[in-house]
């Protein structure tokens with residue numbers, strides 16, 4: 001499981017929360033109106049003690065029942081007005097704030113689609129899920145409640161204190177005594193609670209990752225009887241989260257204790273002092289009633305400061321976590337005029353606005369309308385003649401020369417001195433790919449063979465720019481891939497990876513994600529990939545596949561992924577061991593159909609098995625990060641011991657027959 005990326009340097013709560021302004025701006029009129037209404041409602045509540053004073057010193061002292069009834073009517077109307085205004089405030093903010101939440105969530109999702117694969121390699125999925133759900137919910141709650149009520153309660157406390165000082169300034173000063181210790185406690189609390197809130201929200205993210213992995217990996221967990229150890233791991237994490245939540249609760253209890261107790265003591269002292277003064281006649285009973293009613297009316301605004309601050313802290317943490325993702329650099333746009341790709345991660349932030357960033361599996365292809373297509377899927381074309389054997393080399397020290405790189409033309413797919421190191425790899429380790437030179441001629445299929453972990457998948461991922469080359473460049477028909485937009489690049493290059501990811505959608509929709517114009521293209525692609533089983537599914541090609549295609553067999557998924565790669569008739573096809581999950585008969589059928597596709601397509605095919613290698617015109621051997629040999633299957637088998645070893649399962653008799 002990837003580890004939680006560490007949070008950036010801390011900012012003040014207010015500065016962090018101010019980053020929400022662009023999202024709040026469109027609904028600011030309603031928010032300000034709602035805050036104003038809440039202040040009015042709250043101040044109406046402060047008028048009630050003044051009516052009480054009037055009643056006690058007037059109609060009650062004068063034993064005037066009509067006056068008492070009138071006072072009661074005033075109190076009823078004031079209470080009603082307060083309730084209605086608070087209700088109106090809620091109505092005003094509910095809809096716009098859910099809109100803010102939805103916009104932020106949509107923005108996050110859009111951004112996630114544009115972030116490079118290297119970002120997704122680094123970030124645990126649960127951390128992203130929790131930011132898109134729990135954190136955004138916390139932000140909506142903050143905008144709806146603490147944001148308004150910190151302001152409303154602040155104004156109410158100020159107005160209330162002024163009223164109390166005007167009633168009787170000595171009693172007012174008594175009430176004000178706890179203000180300083182309460183404020184100091186709030187400052188200390190804010191700092192401590194902020195750390196605890198961050199920890200808890202990160203732990204929720206980790207827990208979400210474990211749940212997600214547990215659900216997606218349920219077959220492995222059950223198959224290996226790992227449910228107990230999985231449950232234990234989950235329990236340990238949730239215990240940690242519980243500990244953090246308890247720590248938060250203790251902090252909150254401490255501040256609530258201070259915030260509630262000190263003002264209560266002050267109110268008690270003011271009550272005693274006031275009663276003594278009423279007894280000696282220096283204060284009217286009505287004034288004391290009004291004073292104490294105002295003090296009691298301020299109890300909720302004061303008491304609530306604790307949890308409003310806590311919610312604000314959680315919102316600041318949620319904002320921080322949201323923008324950690326939003327601030328990550330998206331995939332860059334083409335570097336105009338540059339012929340050498342810069343190192344990964346060195347591109348300008350925010351420049352990329354391509355609409356077709358690859359999803360996690362990146363097995364997709366978007367075909368722009370009107371693009372000219374190769375006739376690859378028309379079928380029946382003779383296979384091109386075997387190219388002249390290239391520079392087959394016996395295994396041995398890697399050569400610094402180019403392997404059959406074009407001298408007068410760069411047509412086709414060409415790797416020019418490509419070096420690649422994963423962005424998070426330590427700088428002192430050897431690069432995965434080290435100055436790779438390779439030329440795949442137009443219409444040619446080249447198989448890439450190498451030991452496990454030699455970097456074959458990595459090399460294929462560089463073509464659609466799922467990763468950026470560290471040094472060197474890759475050209476398609478002479479154009480540097482960094483000079484095209486990703487959308488254009490990915491419309492010309494189709495990929496199918498070994499692990500065929502499907503989405504929760506219909507079979508047909510999954511295939512047509514790769515391009516194509518409808519039923520005819522879909523049927524042709526299904527035929528090429530020998531995926532006609534799709535027509536026999538309960539609702540045909542409209543049948544929904546389960547999450548990640550798990551309701552289909554591995555071979556069925558692989559064939560659909562292959563259909564998706566070929567449906568848009570790509571100019572360049574990159575296949576990462578696309579037939580690994582097929583039985584020998586299906587594999588032979590797919591190969592026969594693929595041969596027709598490959599006749600007109602420039603293709604790079606990662607191959608582990610001789611049968612897949614035989615689909616290609618030539619083979620390149622990747623070893624120690626270099627291309628150490630290029631030639632036909634037969635040449636390499638004869639001349640290169642490493643290749644012969646890798647292919648040692650090959651049925652020797654068939655090799656020559658099948659070779660083209």
Ligand SMILES: Nc1ncnc2c1ncn2[C@@H]1O[C@H](COP(=O)(O)OP(=O)(O)OP(=O)(O)O)[C@@H](O)[C@H]1O
Nearest residue numbers: 121422425432450451452453454455456457458459
């Ligand atoms: N996202 C990544 N971050 C860091 N290193 C990685 C990442 N993906 C792969 N690697 C490393 O790069 C090297 C090449 O991996 P790659 O998957 O390209 O090999 P491969 O030849 O395709 O292997 P296989 O035949 O088993 O599929 C391996 O050492 C692997 O550990």
